[in-house]
Amino acid sequence: MLSLHLDLGERSYSIHIGAELLQRADLLLPHIHGQQVLIVTNTTIAPLYLNTVRTALQQAKPELKIEECILPDGEAYKDLRHLELIWDRLLEAGFNRRATLIALGGGVIGDMTGFAAACYQRGVNFIQLPTTLLSQVDSSVGGKTGVNHPLGKNMLGAFWQPKLVLADTLTLQTLPPRELAAGMAEVIKYGLLGDLDFLEWLEVQLPKLMQGDQRLLAEAIVRSCRCKAQIVAQDEREGGVRALLNLGHTFGHAIETEMGYGEWLHGEAVGCGMALAADLSQRLGWISSADLERTKALLQAAQLPILPPPSMTVDAFLRAMAVDKKNIDGELRLVLLRRLGQAELVTLTAHDHLHACLASALEKSQALSKAHSL
Ligand SMILES: NC(=O)c1ccc[n+]([C@@H]2O[C@H](COP(=O)([O-])OP(=O)(O)OC[C@H]3O[C@@H](n4cnc5c(N)ncnc54)[C@H](O)[C@@H]3O)[C@@H](O)[C@H]2O)c1
Ligand SMILES: O=C(O)C(=O)C[C@@H](O)[C@H](O)[C@H](O)COP(=O)(O)O
Numbered sequence: 395m396l397s398l399h400l401d402l403g404e405r406s407y408s409i410h411i412g413a414e415l416l417q418r419a420d421l422l423l424p425h426i427h428g429q430q431v432l433i434v435t436n437t438t439i440a441p442l443y444l445n446t447v448r449t450a451l452q453q454a455k456p457e458l459k460i461e462e463c464i465l466p467d468g469e470a471y472k473d474l475r476h477l478e479l480i481w482d483r484l485l486e487a488g489f490n491r492r493a494t495l496i497a498l499g500g501g502v503i504g505d506m507t508g509f510a511a512a513c514y515q516r517g518v519n520f521i522q523l524p525t526t527l528l529s530q531v532d533s534s535v536g537g538k539t540g541v542n543h544p545l546g547k548n549m550l551g552a553f554w555q556p557k558l559v560l561a562d563t564l565t566l567q568t569l570p571p572r573e574l575a576a577g578m579a580e581v582i583k584y585g586l587l588g589d590l591d592f593l594e595w596l597e598v599q600l601p602k603l604m605q606g607d608q609r610l611l612a613e614a615i616v617r618s619c620r621c622k623a624q625i626v627a628q629d630e631r632e633g634g635v636r637a638l639l640n641l642g643h644t645f646g647h648a649i650e651t652e653m654g655y656g657e658w659l660h661g662e663a664v665g666c667g668m669a670l671a672a673d674l675s676q677r678l679g680w681i682s683s684a685d686l687e688r689t690k691a692l693l694q695a696a697q698l699p700i701l702p703p704p705s706m707t708v709d710a711f712l713r714a715m716a717v718d719k720k721n722i723d724g725e726l727r728l729v730l731l732r733r734l735g736q737a738e739l740v741t742l743t744a745h746d747h748l749h750a751c752l753a754s755a756l757e758k759s760q761a762l763s764k765a766h767s768l
């Protein structure tokens with residue numbers, strides 16, 4: 395097991411990464427202060443891992459009252475209506491301010507559980523047990539919690555830090571390949587935004603990572619969490635540097651919102667978003683054509699899309715990008731690449747390059763889709 399520390403003063407916590415951590419009641423119990431525990435998970439993860447966590451806790455501390463909330467699986471259910479189901483379970487069980495919520499699952503479960511914990515009786519403790527690559531490298535760390543609104547991704551939420559993150563890397567063995575690829579998008583993001591060494595390491599190791607090599611995956615998770623923890627420690631509530639973690643997300647969130655949540659996975663949308671951000675950076679003269687090609691090659695090696703859905707339009711992109719949380723006073727702000735391994739938050743005043751970038755990517759995507767349908 396490898397341990398990192400996210401330094402946030404009184405909200406600091408540990409992130410443990412390794413095999414067989416779901417059963418480590420010794421790590422969980424110091425963070426469960428009352429006797430009330432609600433494990434939030436979904437219909438896919440419950441049959442795989444719920445029993446392991448539940449049994450470990452119950453055996454270690456029989457007096458715990460452990461309840462479960464099993465949500466339907468999917469991004470489409472990351473909404474206010476399904477969030478309420480968590481509060482319903484807490485109230486039905488008579489849980490109070492000393493309750494602890496445990497998020498067992500991917501980013502959807504983590505974001506929803508964290509938000510439910512932030513609001514329940516004005517805030518109770520929660521613990522992250524991430525089970526996807528994406529949630530182990532990104533969503534379980536940093537305290538962004540929330541749900542989607544039909545008009546915008548993650549529009550309702552709160553900053554609410556977990557008390558502990560346990561990333562059991564063995565859970566990745568049951569993860570479908572498409573989900574592993576989606577998680578790899580956020581891993582690549584760290585290399586592109588601030589760590590050229592990591593990017594070069596990924597270029598070499600990606601084939602083995604995609605095959606599920608446990609040792610290399612653990613290394614990628616540690617390096618990713620270290621990068622995220624360093625950024626969040628400097629800027630917990632995204633007043634500045636934390637916005638860099640949004641590389642690819644202005645485009646990506648537009649795809650997710652416009653396509654209907656769940657059609658494209660978050661990581662796929664972010665992968666394509668990073669290709670578009672790199673393309674725009676090249677058009678602005680920031681990165682070279684060779685670096686753009688290098689970025690796209692890496693994303694493609696991770697089996698991620700680099701072209702947007704052919705059914706989208708430039709207007710649909712601009713409409714959805716206009717509601718991005720980073721924008722200020724109607725001005726579009728997005729994260730671009732000053733060079734490979736160095737991202738920057740930019741206020742885009744002239745939109746010509748953005749239009750050209752989107753129009754060209756959509757044209758290629760539509761041509762490809764037409765060719766496939768012939
Ligand atoms: N809070 C943050 O900082 C942050 C960061 C990145 C992403 N996110 C959010 O995270 C969400 C995406 O997370 P995700 O990619 O984990 O998706 P997800 O939570 O939908 O999980 C992906 C799929 O894998 C299944 N699954 C989970 N663990 C499994 C396992 N071990 N074996 C087999 N199947 C398993 C899930 O049931 C689901 O079908 C998005 O809503 C995104 O907005 C949040
Ligand atoms: O932790 C952050 O900060 C991030 O931006 C991480 C992103 O990968 C993640 O998708 C996050 O949920 C996006 O946040 P949002 O504020 O743009 O909705």
Ligand SMILES: [Zn+2]
Binds near residue numbers: 532580643660664
């Ligand atoms: Zn993301």
